[in-house]
Amino acid sequence: MTVTELLSYEAALASFDPVMGLEVHVELGTKTKMFCGCSTELGAEPNAQTCPTCLGLPGALPVVNEIGVESAIKIGLALHCEIAEWCRFARKNYFYPDMPKNFQTSQYDEPIAFNGYLDVQLEDGEVFRVEIERAHMEEDTGKSTHIGGATGRIHGASHSLLDYNRAGIPLIEIVTKPIEGAGERAPEVAKAYVAELRELIRALGVSEARMDKGQMRCDVNLSLRPHGTKTFGTRSETKNVNSLRSVERAARFEIQRHAAVLESGGTIVQETRHFHEDDGSTTSGRIKDNAEDYRYFPEPDLVPIAPARAWVEELRQGLPELPRVRRNRLREEWGVSEQEMQSILNAGAVDPIVATIEAGADAASARKWWMGELARNANEKGVSLEELPITPADVARVSTTSWPARSSRASSPARAPRTRSSRSAV
Amino acid sequence: MPGITREEVAHLARLARLELAEEELDHFAGQLDDIIGAVARVSEVAEQDVPPTSHPLPLTNVMRADEVRPSLTPAQALSGAPAQEQQRFKVPQILGED
Numbered sequence: 001m002t003v004t005e006l007l008s009y010e011a012a013l014a015s016f017d018p019v020m021g022l023e024v025h026v027e028l029g030t031k032t033k034m035f036c037g038c039s040t041e042l043g044a045e046p047n048a049q050t051c052p053t054c055l056g057l058p059g060a061l062p063v064v065n066e067i068g069v070e071s072a073i074k075i076g077l078a079l080h081c082e083i084a085e086w087c088r089f090a091r092k093n094y095f096y097p098d099m100p101k102n103f104q105t106s107q108y109d110e111p112i113a114f115n116g117y118l119d120v121q122l123e124d125g126e127v128f129r130v131e132i133e134r135a136h137m138e139e140d141t142g143k144s145t146h147i148g149g150a151t152g153r154i155h156g157a158s159h160s161l162l163d164y165n166r167a168g169i170p171l172i173e174i175v176t177k178p179i180e181g182a183g184e185r186a187p188e189v190a191k192a193y194v195a196e197l198r199e200l201i202r203a204l205g206v207s208e209a210r211m212d213k214g215q216m217r218c219d220v221n222l223s224l225r226p227h228g229t230k231t232f233g234t235r236s237e238t239k240n241v242n243s244l245r246s247v248e249r250a251a252r253f254e255i256q257r258h259a260a261v262l263e264s265g266g267t268i269v270q271e272t273r274h275f276h277e278d279d280g281s282t283t284s285g286r287i288k289d290n291a292e293d294y295r296y297f298p299e300p301d302l303v304p305i306a307p308a309r310a311w312v313e314e315l316r317q318g319l320p321e322l323p324r325v326r327r328n329r330l331r332e333e334w335g336v337s338e339q340e341m342q343s344i345l346n347a348g349a350v351d352p353i354v355a356t357i358e359a360g361a362d363a364a365s366a367r368k369w370w371m372g373e374l375a376r377n378a379n380e381k382g383v384s385l386e387e388l389p390i391t392p393a394d395v396a397r398v399s400t401t402s403w404p405a406r407s408s409r410a411s412s413p414a415r416a417p418r419t420r421s422s423r424s425a426v
Numbered sequence: 427m428p429g430i431t432r433e434e435v436a437h438l439a440r441l442a443r444l445e446l447a448e449e450e451l452d453h454f455a456g457q458l459d460d461i462i463g464a465v466a467r468v469s470e471v472a473e474q475d476v477p478p479t480s481h482p483l484p485l486t487n488v489m490r491a492d493e494v495r496p497s498l499t500p501a502q503a504l505s506g507a508p509a510q511e512q513q514r515f516k517v518p519q520i521l522g523e524d
Contacts, residue, residue, distance in 0.1 A: 162514055
């Protein structure tokens with residue numbers, strides 16, 4: 001493989017202005033697929049969760065999953081989008097065996113949600129507004145295994161094997177408008193956006209959005225233009241970037257790669273790129289088909305979706321407090337700095353601390369326990385705080401129990417019964 | 427008349443991964459031309475007040491509850507497959523994609 005020419009990041013930013021577009025696919029946590037009643041449970045044996053509809057057998061008819069639509073509307077509302085009064089599904093035609101129908105049921109020019117935004121907070125506290133173009137409903141594809149190639153990739157493979165358990169699982173694709181003006185912070189904005197979106201999706205309860213399990217996947221579109229110009233350059237699309245760190249690295253790499261090509265007088269090819277976790281590089285994929293090559297047309301087997309305004313309003317009223325708002329509220333309640341809050345967030349300690357305070361501990365000691373001893377312990381074991389064999393209730397009990405050696409309050413009547421009952425339970 | 431060119435037929439064939447001989451390109455260009463010409467006559471009878479439609483019935487919001495229904499067994503699912511391996515559908519080498 002040839003080494004990709006890169007310009008230093010500083011030199012790239014000195015000449016060019018990056019423009020990004022992020023496409024995030026979220027696999028919904030519904031019990032069943034988007035258009036049939038097959039289970040979405042992970043870990044089933046191959047092809048045990050398929051039916052005539054998701055296998056695309058002749059005569060089978062799809063019917064939309066109501067929770068799929070509801071989840072799409074919730075996501076749209078949380079992203080401050082308008083919700084379509086009327087919209088349709090469309091067939092995206094392409095020839096590839098991961099979809100047995102030979103098309104993916106998606107939405108094209110009539111997405112269910114459009115024109116929104118998400119405010120994301122960078123590590124130093126600066127807030128950057130990312131405009132949302134659309135959020136639309138579609139379905140996941142089957143899983144291919146390539147056999148016979150040295151590395152399990154398509155190149156050199158003699159044949160491929162298909163498991164369609166995943167084909168038809170509901171996906172929501174969330175597409176940003178071009179992100180301009182982020183300058184050298186573009187990779188950081190990309191990472192913060194995906195992180196914020198992940199928190200949002202979890203807060204809505206529509207998906208666990210685990211990137212390591214493929215429940216949330218990001219495509220990074222990136223182009224450069226010389227400073228002071230308005231026209232977008234040719235973009236590359238780096239597919240399936242599947243961790244927050246990788247999103248940042250992929251954007252950074254592409255900025256450096258594009259800059260090297262453009263500085264040397266070359267032109268950027270509009271193509272998909274593959275991201276490599278090991279060294280943070282991208283390599284050329286396929287030349288991108290034009291949208292018209294997908295020959296989108298309205299799906300005749302599904303009737304239009306026209307969400308009643310009363311339903312949309314009901315869903316709007318039921319939205320939880322948004323993650324950024326909640327974090328700022330907690331930060332004030334706990335009296336911690338932006339930086340401290342960021343490390344609490346990075347440690348995955350927000351929810352455990354909240355639960356510990358709810359169980360009776362004060363904020364300072366809940367924070368001290370989770371960010372100190374327990375964080376060290378989890379780190380040593382390589383598990384998340386929530387996977388530790390201690391619950392927030394345990395931590396609250398420990399932190400509110402005064403020990404005889406340290407304090408005379410151990411015999412206070414309010415605490416004594418709890419100590420006794422926990423002993424007798426042993 | 428729309429006038430489908432042989433280049434357009436070749437492009438469509440590529441999208442569908444079909445290998446067409448030179449003489450087939452001309453043959454299908456003519457046929458596709460006829461088909462599109464016939465369908466185009468719809469716009470001659472449909473006035474401005476007839477909106478394009480994707481569905482003949484005035485229905486919206488046909489949805490189902492998110493309840494699991496029985497799937498096929500893997501053996502049933504694979505029963506129509508031309509080839510299978512490791513309980514999966516076996517397909518020929520996929521070229522030109524990754």
